[in-house]
Amino acid sequence: MKNVWLINPYGTLPNEGWRNYRNVNLAESFSDKGFNVRWFIASFEHRTKAARTENIVFDSFSSEIITTPLYRKNISLSRIYFEYVFGKNLISYVNKNNLELPIVIILVSPSLFYASLIINFAKKNNIKVVIDVLDLWPEHFITVLPKPIKAFSDFLFSPLYYLRNKTLLKADGVVFCSRDFEEKICNKISLSSKLVSYIGTETKDTITKKCYEVVHIVYAGTLGESYDIQKIIDLAIIYELKNKKVVFHIAGGGPLKESVYQASLSLSNLKFHGSLHPVKLDALLSMCHIGLASYASDSSVSMPLKFYDYLCNGLIVLSSLKGEVNEIIESKCVGFNYDANNINQLEGIIDSLLADPKLLKNMSNKCFTLGKNYDYKKQSNEFSSFVIDIL
Structure with a gap:
């Protein structure tokens, strides 16, 4: 059976009480088409910081828990260190457990601080890489800057823009979760293979009848x-x-x-x-x-x-x-x-x-x-x- 790896330290697993995350939905789709899916994820949940300790086999994929250091603030140096360690430990985990390699890796973006580790590993092993752009870094960081500094944000974050663009250009395909993201990225670089695929939700056959008194x-x-x-x-x-x-x-x-x-x-x-x-x-x-x-x-x-x-x-x-x-x-x-x-x-x-x-x-x-x-x-x-x- 052909293998697909989903690499994203964030997100929630089906047993963690949240709605189905993008990777869970993708795993179901790939599984239905005959693929074996693994999701490599961090050793704690991003929102609650609750620890994950055991790999779990779900209906459409298995989780592979990668040991990572904890961060408390979402925008912090410890978050950057967390991402770097995630990438490094993931490759060590794969080698240590002698995992069967995939034919394709779906790598989430943002992944500024570990993407190069994954892409180099993939290229060395002749594995295709598709990047799934779910958020824009460093644009997200700009929102927390003091107003006087925001005017210089392009200059301040130019190394991060360069790093992101370099990563996307190395991918075999790029998927965007919105046309806004596609437009912002493709105004700066040219991508030959791309798609807009919305995250979406579970839809219904009929609408619930509503009362309009209140x-x-x-x-x-x-x-x-x-x-x-x-x-x-x-x-x-x-x-x-x-x-x-x-x-x-x-x-x-x-x-x-x-x-x-x-x-x-x-x-x-x-x-x-x-x-x-x-x-x-x-x-x-x-x-x-x-x-x-x-x-x-x-x-x-x-x-x-x-x-x-x-x-x-x-x-x-x-x-x-x-x-x-x-x-x-x-x-x-x-x-x-x-x-x-x-x-x-x-x-x-x-x-x-x-x-x-x-x-x-x-x-x-x-x-x-x-x-x-x-x-x-x-x-x-x-x-x-x-x-x-x-x-």
Whole structure:
């Protein structure tokens, strides 16, 4: 049987209580096509920092735990050291256990600080490499820079841009999880073999019937400084004063978790759910009418998972993101775009929807229909077929 290796220290395994990660979906697709799949992953989970100690054989792949040092801060020197050690220990692990080599490696990007180790190993052993671009580094780092320094970010991060471009040019194929990412990369380098394959989500055959006596508005995702969470709390205050039949729901975890929790104690129309199991999150989304994609103005996010989840549950999307999401919302009439930090504009959009229940229902059906395009099985099948064509 032909072997495929997925190399990504991050992500979550099926037994860790989160939704199926991109690699899990890819493993299912490759397994269905007759491949044997291994996923090389770090010895702790990125979000919770919970330890992993044993390799597990799942239905479509086996996990290979690579010993790595722990990091506490996501942007730190210890994170860089973690990545380097992951790459070095992975190659030692393969040699020590005398693993049968694959015909192709799917290497995640970002992988700035270990990709060269993997690619050199692959080239030495005549193994094809396909890079899966899930996020943009160093662009992500720019969002945490002080404002006076941001103007010099291109110069400051030029070695990292060079390193990323060099890595991508060595790959046999590159897959992007959004057209925004493809455009940003391909404006700088020319790639002969590339594909856009969205992460997607599990879609449904029918939309859940919604009650419109009270309109439910939800934000589901990370509770951090880059996500404009305070504006959602401010909206809840505004609509409680208006005495409108609107309930705001916030689900997720992160640095602002305590602030959201405290706000929910004093606001009758703000419900905080914490981090939800995928089944419970789906139940929450299915009863809601509007989904918020509230991001800071300098966010590097392109196609967030919440966008797919909102659509497949028939939620109208209100988004502050630029780029592809913005264009889809406008061209497909599945929501409204607003300027980040402009709470008055967002309030006006919500008021217009509250005043027109028929519009709410019609747009909900459009969202549900469009969501079917982002079925994860369809997207994963396109990804695996692209890889097989390269072999």
